[in-house]
Amino acid sequence: MSISLKFPDGAERSYEDGATPLAVAEGISKSLAKKVVAAKIDGAWWDLTRPLEGGGTFELVMRDSADGLEVLRHDAAHVLAQAVQELFPGTQVTFGPVTEDGFYYDFAREEPFSTDDFEKIEKRMKEIVDADLPIIRKVWEKEAAIAHFKSIGEIYKAETIDEVIKPGDPITIYSHGDKWGDLCRGPHLPSTGSLGKAFKLMKLAGAYWRGDQKNAQLQRIYGTAWADEKQLADYLTRLEEAEKRDHRKLGRQMDLFHMQEEGRGMVFWHPKGWTLWRTLESYIRRRLDAAGYVEVKTPQVLDRVFWEKSGHWDKYRENMFVCETVEEETLSLKPMNCPGHVQIFKVGQKSYRDLPLRMAECGACHRYEPSGSLHGLMRVRAFTQDDAHIFCREDQIEDEVAGFLQLVRLVHGDFGLVATHIDLGTRPEKRAGSDEFWDKAEAMMANAARKAGIEPRIAEGDGAFYAPKLDFIVKDAIGREWTCGTIQLDYVLPDRLGADYVGEDGAKHKPVMLHRAIFGSFERFIGIIIENYAGAFPMWLAPVQVVVATITQDADSYAKEVAAKMRAAGLRVELDLRNEKVGYKVREHSLAKVPAIAVVGRKEAEQGSVALRRLGGEAQTLMSLPEALAALTGEATPPDLRRAS
RNA sequence: GCCGCCAUAGCUCAGCUGGUAGAGCACCUGAUUUGUAAUCAGGGGGUCGGGGGUUCGAGUCCCUCUGGCGGCACCA
Numbered sequence: 001m002s003i004s005l006k007f008p009d010g011a012e013r014s015y016e017d018g019a020t021p022l023a024v025a026e027g028i029s030k031s032l033a034k035k036v037v038a039a040k041i042d043g044a045w046w047d048l049t050r051p052l053e054g055g056g057t058f059e060l061v062m063r064d065s066a067d068g069l070e071v072l073r074h075d076a077a078h079v080l081a082q083a084v085q086e087l088f089p090g091t092q093v094t095f096g097p098v099t100e101d102g103f104y105y106d107f108a109r110e111e112p113f114s115t116d117d118f119e120k121i122e123k124r125m126k127e128i129v130d131a132d133l134p135i136i137r138k139v140w141e142k143e144a145a146i147a148h149f150k151s152i153g154e155i156y157k158a159e160t161i162d163e164v165i166k167p168g169d170p171i172t173i174y175s176h177g178d179k180w181g182d183l184c185r186g187p188h189l190p191s192t193g194s195l196g197k198a199f200k201l202m203k204l205a206g207a208y209w210r211g212d213q214k215n216a217q218l219q220r221i222y223g224t225a226w227a228d229e230k231q232l233a234d235y236l237t238r239l240e241e242a243e244k245r246d247h248r249k250l251g252r253q254m255d256l257f258h259m260q261e262e263g264r265g266m267v268f269w270h271p272k273g274w275t276l277w278r279t280l281e282s283y284i285r286r287r288l289d290a291a292g293y294v295e296v297k298t299p300q301v302l303d304r305v306f307w308e309k310s311g312h313w314d315k316y317r318e319n320m321f322v323c324e325t326v327e328e329e330t331l332s333l334k335p336m337n338c339p340g341h342v343q344i345f346k347v348g349q350k351s352y353r354d355l356p357l358r359m360a361e362c363g364a365c366h367r368y369e370p371s372g373s374l375h376g377l378m379r380v381r382a383f384t385q386d387d388a389h390i391f392c393r394e395d396q397i398e399d400e401v402a403g404f405l406q407l408v409r410l411v412h413g414d415f416g417l418v419a420t421h422i423d424l425g426t427r428p429e430k431r432a433g434s435d436e437f438w439d440k441a442e443a444m445m446a447n448a449a450r451k452a453g454i455e456p457r458i459a460e461g462d463g464a465f466y467a468p469k470l471d472f473i474v475k476d477a478i479g480r481e482w483t484c485g486t487i488q489l490d491y492v493l494p495d496r497l498g499a500d501y502v503g504e505d506g507a508k509h510k511p512v513m514l515h516r517a518i519f520g521s522f523e524r525f526i527g528i529i530i531e532n533y534a535g536a537f538p539m540w541l542a543p544v545q546v547v548v549a550t551i552t553q554d555a556d557s558y559a560k561e562v563a564a565k566m567r568a569a570g571l572r573v574e575l576d577l578r579n580e581k582v583g584y585k586v587r588e589h590s591l592a593k594v595p596a597i598a599v600v601g602r603k604e605a606e607q608g609s610v611a612l613r614r615l616g617g618e619a620q621t622l623m624s625l626p627e628a629l630a631a632l633t634g635e636a637t638p639p640d641l642r643r644a645s
Numbered sequence: 646g647c648c649g650c651c652a653u654a655g656c657u658c659a660g661c662u663g664g665u666a667g668a669g670c671a672c673c674u675g676a677u678u679u680g681u682a683a684u685c686a687g688g689g690g691g692u693c694g695g696g697g698g699u700u701c702g703a704g705u706c707c708c709u710c711u712g713g714c715g716g717c718a719c720c721a
Contacts, residue, residue, distance in 0.1 A: 104716095115650060205716030206648025213718050217648060220716070252656080261694090261712055319720095370646050370719060378721090385721065471721090483721055520721045552678045579678070587682035601680060613681065620681065 003055035005041075015052070022048040022190065025060055037063045037071045037194065038187040047137055047187040064227035070098050075135070075189050076125075076199045076225035077103040082180040083124035084221070087117075093182060094156040094209065094218055100479065101235060102199075102224030106207050108156055113219050118201040121221075125199070132193030133177035137186060139170045145183065156209070157183055198232040199225035245477035247530035248376040254535055254592065256526075256543070257377070265374045265381030267523060272543035275572065277522055279541055281362060283638050284386050284411070284518065290640075291407055293358040293388055298340030300364065304330040310339035311496055321366045321381075337363035338490075338515055341389045342497045345511075350501035355511060356392035356400055362522070363387045377527030378482055384522045390514040391494070391501075397512060401448030401470070401487055404516055408472055408485045409452070411518050414639040415529050419472040420481065422454050425462030432466050432492065441489055442468045466492040477531040484525055487516040536593045536615060539635040542572070544594050546632060548610075549576040549585040551601030558605035562598060562625060569633050590615060596632060 001017040005024065015024060021039035025032055025048075039046045042056040061067045077096035084107060085091055096105030107113075140148070142165050149157040161183060165171050174188050175181030189195060202222045209215035226232040243249070251257050256273030259266065269277060285295070301323070307313040312320065312335065321333040334340065341359050350357070364384045373379050390400050405422075412419065424445055427438045445468045449456045456470060463469055472485030490513040494500075500508040519525035529541070539545055548563045550556055556577050566573045574594075576585050582599060589597050598610040599620070610628045611620045623631070 112649070203715055204649050207717045208647080211718075213647075217717080219648070222716075264712080365721085367720085372646060372648095372717080373719060380721095383721070387721095486721070517721065524721060549681090551680055554678080581679050581684065582681050583679090584683055585681085590682055597681080599681065603680085611681080618681080 003052055005052075005055055005058035008057075008059055014055075018051040020049050020051055021046055021058075021060065024052075024058070032060070035062050035064070036060045037068045037189055040067075045185075045187040047190075049190045050137060050187075064231070069225070069227065071187060071189065072195060072227065073098040073103040073225045074184070075192070075195045076223060077105050078174065078176070078180075078182055078184070078188070079125050079128050079192055079195060080121070080201070080221060080223060081105050081107075081182060082128055082176055083121050085180065087120060087124055088113075090153075092154055092156055095160070096182075099222070102202065102222065104220050104222045106209075106218040106220045108209075108216065108218050113204055113221065115204050118204075122199075122201055126197055128176065128192050129195050129197055130193070131177075132191050133179060134191045135188045136175050136177075137188070138173050138175070138181075140173055142167060142169060142171060145171050145173065149183075195225070196228065198227065198229045199223055200232065200236075239478075242477045242479075245531045245534045246376075247378075247476075247527040250530050250535040251377070254543075256530070264371065265369060265379070267377065267380060267382070273526070275543040276526060276537075276541060279638070280519070280522060280525065283414075283640065285362075286638075286640055287407070287411060287518075288358075288360050288386075288388065291358070291403075293360040295360045295362075296341065296344055297361060298337060298344070298363065299334070301331045301333050302340075304332060306339065307332050309497060310342075310493070312336070312339070319367045319369070321368055333366040334363070335365055335367045337361050337365065337385065337387045338389055338493060338513070339497060342493060342499050342513075345391055345494075345499050346497070350391075350499075350511075352393065352501055352503045352509075355501060356390050356396050357511075358388055358390045360386075360388035377523045377530075378476065378480075380521075380523050383524070385517050386519045386522065386525075387515075387517050390516065391499070391511040392514065393503075393509070394512055397444055397489065397514070398448045398451065400514055401445060401489075402451035404487050404514070405449060405452035405454060405470070408518050412472070412474075412485070415532065417474055417484070417528070417532060419485070420475050421457045421473050422449065423459040423462060423471040423473055424449065424456035425459045425464070425469045425471060427468065428461045428463055428465055430465055431463075438468070445470055445489065464488055464490070466490060474528055476528060477534075482520070482524060482528065484520040484528055485518050486520065487514055489513075490515055537595070539595045539632070540638045542593075542595045544574050544592070545572045545636055546596045546598055547574045547576050547585075547589045547594050548598045548600060549582065549589065551582050551599065553577070553579070554602050555600045555605045559600050562600060562610060565625065565629065566598075566632070569629050571632055571636055586613065595635075598628065 002014045003017050004012055004014045006012045022033060022036070025036045036048060038048055038061040040059040040061060041052065046052070061071065063072060077098070081093045081096055085093065088109060090109065092108040094106040094108055096103065142161060146158045146161050149161065161171060171183060172186055173181045174184045174186060176192055200223060202224055205220045205222065206217045207220040209218055224232070224235060226235060251273070254272065255270050256276065257267050257269050259268065288295070304313060316335055320335050323331050325331065341361065344359065345357065362384055364382065366382050369379060369381050374381070392400050424442070426442055446456060449470060467489035469486060469488035471483045473481050474484045475481055494511050494513050499511055501511055503509045546566055548559050548566070550559045559575060559577060563573045563575045578585070586597060593615060595615045597613045599613060600610055604610055609622055609624050611622050612628055613620045
């Protein structure tokens with residue numbers, strides 16, 4: 001008997017039945033075989049040392065490929081688990097998957113681990129690699145496997161197998177020699193030695209068993225693993241570089257904002273940060289005006305009775321900042337703008353001719369977020385949404401959603417942002433409404449997304465309890481994901497708060513509401529763009545657009561004139577007349593990431609010119625003042641006000 | 646909120662096993678009038694996050710609170 005393998009290059013060769021992928025690789029070249037970590041047959045993973053059971057399209061997985069790294073990292077997780085169990089007897093293993101840059105393993109142990117243990121654990125991991133234990137795959141019956149794990153005290157493993165594996169289905173256990181074994185789908189390397197030593201334990205964290213707060217808290221050890229030492233070093237360098245873009249760090253360095261103990265999750269905006277905010281606010285206002293929105297402003301604090309009517313008192317109470325007055329009223333700061341907007345909608349009689357009604361507000365909301373979730377500007381307790389609610393008929397939903405999605409892409413594009421994906425949050429377990437309603441609502445959202453040229457990623461169960469939503473997900477410098485831009489369908493609130501309109505038939509109807517935001521919140525969006533630009537904002541966003549810096553005091557009066565003319569042209573200008581060398585001034589303003597420095601000395605004063613230097617370049621361009629004004633004001637024009645050329 | 650780590654001058658950080666705080670930058674003063682990423686000299690500044698304890702003696706050890714960081718959970 002022989003089997004036939006079809007290689008990626010199209011070649012087809014026969015092998016003896018039972019040949020292993022490793023033998024196949026060795027048959028091609030010895031050096032190739034050294035770099036192979038697994039194989040795929042007809043797209044399915046196959047261990048290198050597992051005899052092939054049939055022919056098909058055959059692919060060798062190299063250790064530095066994306067697939068190969070996955071195999072390595074999976075092995076690293078197993079080696080970590082073995083090391084931990086050897087060093088800390090009594091520790092139970094639970095679950096240890098691969099992540100984007102590495103792996104983690106969740107352990108159950110009474111005593112806490114400390115990061116001080118990492119050195120010891122890494123050392124043991126390296127010993128296991130040196131021991132080069134063969135990794136053996138064995139197929140087990142489900143019941144036997146459960147009994148086995150129970151007998152060695154691995155309760156979590158037994159539970160996992162019991163719930164995940166269908167009765168009668170076989171499972172595979174991979175073991176390192178006769179020392180250690182774990183339930184695993186595979187594939188794995190032939191032996192622990194092939195893992196190499198380009199791995200590192202990174203951090204320690206608590207994690208709930210099965211991600212549920214009600215369950216026991218496990219201890220998670222995160223690690224990273226790479227094909228070789230160089231890749232590992234590169235990765236660590238990348239992390240360091242990313243940290244430099246952190247908006248919390250840049251916010252302080254660039255004097256944009258600060259936060260302090262007495263106001264956790266609350267931002268003190270400094271003049272430069274607030275300038276950035278105002279620039280964004282006028283920008284988004286123009287975009288919304290152009291998109292047919294009307295703007296409103298609603299109260300910051302409202303009576304408890306109001307929140308009872310809206311349902312927030314019942315459903316959202318623990319996130320609300322509640323206060324009492326001396327006259328014993330109970331009030332709450334608004335956590336959302338929607339109920340307020342419904343009040344405006346309700347004043348007077350609305351007709352179907354008024355729909356869709358797009359009501360916007362830069363609304364400041366306060367939410368008592370869990371302390372552990374606070375994160376710089378990304379997650380705060382007081383934030384301003386670029387919020388709006390679109391009141392419309394059901395048959396207008398799809399167009400409104402599609403139009404909104406296009407608007408988001410236009411806006412994000414102006415900041416060079418590309419969403420990593422758009423999530424369609426579908427029906428959650430606890431929900432209102434029939435399955436028919438959800439089928440229809442989810443289909444409407446998906447269709448609208450496709451109309452806007454977007455194929456959404458399904459975020460199973462992430463919808464609101466009353467309807468599905470679409471979220472624009474953007475990554476920050478450290479790779480964390482944040483929602484910037486969202487649109488959410490709502491049939492409930494208008495009904496609850498008694499909003500209606502008169503239809504063509506003369507009867508009253510309930511409008512549908514679309515909750516939507518483009519930035520998400522000003523705070524988060526500013527955090528994102530700080531990181532995205534690494535603080536080096538384009539001219540139109542930069543808090544200080546130009547610094548006029550003198551070389552000698554002889555040029556002071558001319559420098560003042562230059563700055564005044566620039567200000568008159570609408571530029572944000574600072575004047576640096578300090579008694580310092582130009583080099584010093586250039587360095588300082590470059591570090592402050594000011595996009596342009598206009599240097600003036602005796603020569604410029606005489607000829608009415610400036611020497612313009614751009615951030616990131618060393619070239620200076622000598623030009624007349626009017627030329628400089630034209631160039632700078634052109635660049636400082638917000639993208640929505642630029643003429644299409 | 647939960648788990649782990651951390652907290653020294655405005656910022657970045659040093660201070661070994663307990664012996665009454667130090668650097669660079671920033672700030673202030675003076676000199677220097679400077680041609681594109683740091684001119685020189687001098688000076689001021691910290692009850693070492695708060696509270697408690699151990700000790701003859703605590704920045705250093707222990708407890709506790711507060712806050713920060715990294716995850717988990719929750720979410721714009």
